[in-house]
Each structure stands twice: as structure tokens, then as C-alpha cells.
Amino acid sequence: MKEKVDIKEFALTLGQAGYDKKGTDITILDLEDLSSIADYFVVISASNTKQSQSIADEIEDKGAELGFPMLHREGYHEGEWILLDFGDIICHVFGGNETRQFYGLEQLWNDAPRVEFVGK
Structure with a gap:
């Protein structure tokens, strides 16, 4: 088990990997005390489906590079x-703001603390 800080x-x-591929509106939710599904959600918007796939590829590659293999991918x-x-x-x-707004993860997990993210 990895440490909380890690x-x-x-x-x-x-x-940052999503930001590097021009992802926008990046939100990181700390779910550790709220859910057993995950400790964090990283939510990223793309302007279209091709960009969302490019962002997903970059995130998957970064995870593998750092020794965090992806367990599952959907969509x-x-x-x-x-x-x-x-x-x-x-x-x-999300491949568009309409889809992100429709599912409203940030509203669903409104009580989750936000982790400050500033892309570099």
C-alpha cells in the first residue's frame, strides 16, 4: 500500500499529465474519508473526443512510467x-463540457475537499 502523501x-x-496535453478545468477531489472506491478523483475536460483519448493515453503512460499500472479503462x-x-x-x-456537466461529479462529491492544482 502506498503512503497517503505518495x-x-x-x-x-x-x-499534470492531463494539463500537458491541454486538458482544462482540472479538479482533484480528496475522497479518502468519504468513499471506499478511491482516495482521489482527478477530473479533466477536453475540447473533443480525440483530445480526451490523447489525454487518457498520456495519463496511462505516466502511470506506467511511475510504477502505478492502470487496473481498468472504460469509455x-x-x-x-x-x-x-x-x-x-x-x-x-470528459470529451466535452456538456458530458461533464451532465454527470456532475463535482456536485455529486461536493463535500469532498479539493486538492489545489496549478499546472506547470
């Missing part, structure tokens, strides 16, 4: 909502 740093690194071929499950961290890449 997991948080990894979530920030995955957010890649459609590209509207790609879910990347790293166990303690789940990344959600």
Missing part, C-alpha cells in the same frame, strides 16, 4: 467520458 503526489502528477473508444482506474486514484476525462 498517492496525493501521484494524483497531482496525473493532473476510451467513445471518448466522451474515459475512466482510468489506478486503484487509489480514478481519473475521469
Whole structure:
């Protein structure tokens, strides 16, 4: 089991990977005390499905590079909502703001603390 600080740093690194591929509106939710599904959600918007796939590829590559293999991926071929499950961290890449707003993860998990993310 990875340490809490390591997991948080990894979530920030995955957010940066999305930022590097021009992902926008990157939000990191700390779910550790709220859910057993994951410790963190990383939520990223893309302007279209091709960009969401590119962001997902970059996140998957970064995870493998750092020794965090992805356990499961959903929605890649459609590209509207790609879910990347790293166990303690789940990344959600939305291929458009309409889909992100429709599912409203930030509203659903409104009581989850936000982790400050500033892309570099």
C-alpha cells in the first residue's frame, strides 16, 4: 500500500499529465474519508473526443512510467467520458463540457475537499 502523501503526489502528477496535453478545468477531489472506491478523483475536460483519448493515453503512460499500472479503462473508444482506474486514484476525462456537466461529479462529491492544482 502506498503512503497517503505518495498517492496525493501521484494524483497531482496525473493532473499534470492531463494539463500537458491541454486538458482544462482540472479538479482533484480528496475522497479518502468519504468513499471506499478511491482516495482521489482527478477530473479533466477536453475540447473533443480525440483530445480526451490523447489525454487518457498520456495519463496511462505516466502511470506506467511511475510504477502505478492502470487496473481498468472504460469509455476510451467513445471518448466522451474515459475512466482510468489506478486503484487509489480514478481519473475521469470528459470529451466535452456538456458530458461533464451532465454527470456532475463535482456536485455529486461536493463535500469532498479539493486538492489545489496549478499546472506547470
